[in-house]
Amino acid sequence: MSLLLVIFAAVFGAATAGFLPRPAHRLAVRFGAPPRSACAACSRPFPAGLAGWVRAGAACPCTRGFLLTTSTGAATAAVLAVRLGPSPRLPVLLLAAVPALLLALIDLRCRRLPDRLVAALAVTAGLPLAALAPEKAGTALLAGGAVLAAYGILAGLSPDGLGLGDVKLAAVLGLILGFAGWPAVLAGVLTPHLINGPIAVFLLVTRRADGKRPLPFGPALLAGALLGLTTA
Numbered sequence: 064m065s066l067l068l069v070i071f072a073a074v075f076g077a078a079t080a081g082f083l084p085r086p087a088h089r090l091a092v093r094f095g096a097p098p099r100s101a102c103a104a105c106s107r108p109f110p111a112g113l114a115g116w117v118r119a120g121a122a123c124p125c126t127r128g129f130l131l132t133t134s135t136g137a138a139t140a141a142v143l144a145v146r147l148g149p150s151p152r153l154p155v156l157l158l159a160a161v162p163a164l165l166l167a168l169i170d171l172r173c174r175r176l177p178d179r180l181v182a183a184l185a186v187t188a189g190l191p192l193a194a195l196a197p198e199k200a201g202t203a204l205l206a207g208g209a210v211l212a213a214y215g216i217l218a219g220l221s222p223d224g225l226g227l228g229d230v231k232l233a234a235v236l237g238l239i240l241g242f243a244g245w246p247a248v249l250a251g252v253l254t255p256h257l258i259n260g261p262i263a264v265f266l267l268v269t270r271r272a273d274g275k276r277p278l279p280f281g282p283a284l285l286a287g288a289l290l291g292l293t294t295a
């Protein structure tokens with residue numbers, strides 16, 4: 064592990080995450096609704112076309128919170144670089160972290176995980192990982208299928224807690240973790256529950272949540288996958 068590699072990864076993570084608040088703001092809408100054409104806070108319209116999607120920093124001059132996004136992007140990329148070192152898997156996972164962080168931001172805002180973004184994560188990570196290690200593709204597919212079945216059953220048992228979006232994201236993460244082996248898959252599917260459980264209790268105890276609206280589970284799933292990839 065070289066310091067230069069970690070710094071490079073962290074700068075890449077921060078720079079890419081710096082462009083996520085605007086698309087997260089626009090895509091955090093209810094199911095079936097078109098992307099926002101104006102800021103939800105100050106109603107300032109976004110430019111038409113691509114220009115309306117590209118903005119470094121906050122989603123709108125009136126909003127904040129992009130520092131947390133960029134530092135999360137930097138920290139995620141740095142952790143991956145520390146753990147993986149100069150491996151060909153590193154650039155693949157650094158790129159996959161971009162749609163992953165966007166999914167977390169959207170889920171936090173509106174409790175949705177858009178299918179197209181989940182599919183983009185599956186393709187940007189799954190295809191290159193399969194090309195790098197075709198011998199592990201079988202395990203990865205099996206892991207994705209196993210996680211799909213397990214989370215599908217969980218969602219059936221508690222439809223209020225887990226949504227179909229969570230099940231699909233979990234399956235994609237199971238596939239990605241499958242390339243790192245079964246211990247990574249296990250860590251990746253178990254830790255989200257350890258992450259969200261205490262947060263839910265804290266929010267209930269401090270009366271910041273009423274227990275009726277469940278927490279978004281996507282960010283916990285993604286954090287669990289990062290933990291699985293970097294610890295197991």
Ligand SMILES: [Zn+2]
Binds near residue numbers: 103104124
């Ligand atoms: Zn605004």
